[in-house]
Amino acid sequence: QGRILEKTGLCSQITFGRYVRQGRKLGLDPKLFIQDLQFNEVPVRVYQPKATSDGPRRGILFFHGGGWVFGSLDTYEKVCRYLSRESDSVVVSVQYRLAPEHKYPAAYEDCLNATQHFLQHLEHYGVDPARVTVCGDSAGGNLAAAVSQTLAGRSDLPRLRAQILIYPGLQALDFNLPSYHQNRGVPLLFRERAAFFALLYLNGDALHMQEVLEGSHIPPDMRLKYRKWVSPDNIPEEFKVRGVKPLRPTDFIAEVYETVKRFCEPNLCPLLAEDSVVHQLPESFILTCEYDVLRDDGLLYKKRLEDNGVRVTWYHLEDGFHGIISLYDYCGFSFPSGKRGLDRVVNFLKSL
Numbered sequence: 001q002g003r004i005l006e007k008t009g010l011c012s013q014i015t016f017g018r019y020v021r022q023g024r025k026l027g028l029d030p031k032l033f034i035q036d037l038q039f040n041e042v043p044v045r046v047y048q049p050k051a052t053s054d055g056p057r058r059g060i061l062f063f064h065g066g067g068w069v070f071g072s073l074d075t076y077e078k079v080c081r082y083l084s085r086e087s088d089s090v091v092v093s094v095q096y097r098l099a100p101e102h103k104y105p106a107a108y109e110d111c112l113n114a115t116q117h118f119l120q121h122l123e124h125y126g127v128d129p130a131r132v133t134v135c136g137d138s139a140g141g142n143l144a145a146a147v148s149q150t151l152a153g154r155s156d157l158p159r160l161r162a163q164i165l166i167y168p169g170l171q172a173l174d175f176n177l178p179s180y181h182q183n184r185g186v187p188l189l190f191r192e193r194a195a196f197f198a199l200l201y202l203n204g205d206a207l208h209m210q211e212v213l214e215g216s217h218i219p220p221d222m223r224l225k226y227r228k229w230v231s232p233d234n235i236p237e238e239f240k241v242r243g244v245k246p247l248r249p250t251d252f253i254a255e256v257y258e259t260v261k262r263f264c265e266p267n268l269c270p271l272l273a274e275d276s277v278v279h280q281l282p283e284s285f286i287l288t289c290e291y292d293v294l295r296d297d298g299l300l301y302k303k304r305l306e307d308n309g310v311r312v313t314w315y316h317l318e319d320g321f322h323g324i325i326s327l328y329d330y331c332g333f334s335f336p337s338g339k340r341g342l343d344r345v346v347n348f349l350k351s352l
Helices: 002-007 013-021 077-087 106-120 139-152 178-182 191-203 209-214 220-226 254-264 295-307 336-350
Strands: 032-039 042-049 057-063 089-094 127-137 162-166 283-291 312-321
Touching: 032 077, 032 106, 042 077, 042 106, 057 077, 057 106, 057 139, 077 089, 077 336, 089 106, 106 127, 106 139, 127 139, 139 162, 162 336, 178 295, 191 209, 191 254, 209 254, 283 295, 283 336, 295 312, 312 336
Parallel strands: 057 089, 057 127, 127 162, 162 283, 283 312
Antiparallel strands: 032 042, 042 089
């Protein structure tokens, strides 16, 4: 549908996609105060439980998914209300700037700025400085991981209590990991779309998508350097039973690398952060789905965190697919496993 509209010049595929995903305006919530504000000039929506509390509450910064291209405060309204109500927490949903109009690092900078502002003004929202968590799904999980790494070494702000990464995308070096091969045609995120979104975020266009999918965008020496972190060897065997396609060596193309070399920056691909950063990260919750091209990004990061002594709670939805959490109570339909995943997130929050 979007393609047809683009060909007829009525509107771009992206505008159409945003329209479809915009979500319905919801009425008032009897249990929550909800207000739209700006944190460091970044639009946010703050959800605060109305019930009186014995002491300061947990705080959650929520970064929505949508490939850095789609998604809004409205799209994730139901998810954020659910998190706030069920875990009795103050939730700040962040409306970061979207690609391709705003390229990397715009989304990352917005999320970081909003987080820093919140951490500096926790008292105002009745939030406990020792219990602030960053949370995000998909591209939002990428942003949460990047913000968490940036703040890990900061002594001038309250330390994050945890990070919650829901089927995050964490690297753009290898689009041929087992999960990319096994789930390349599974909705809601096809293998090609994953590379397409990463390129739109990085450069504002998806040129060289084919070379990136084939793996000719990364120099052999760098591929070797990162192999200790980004490799099928680090993925548990039970995730290979549906098949593994070894990466065919492709010729490295230097001019493609020139256009995508920032893929090697941890703020864009958090899986590539040095151990010295990873070992400072807070307790983590990682949710993965079996039928998801990004499954192995989550599994690889879980291993990195554990190897660096970070406590990880991992929940795997055997029957889950990419995007299932954002479909919670969406237009009246919901997937039981998505609700199960969301409830696991709530349980984790309550344990903090």
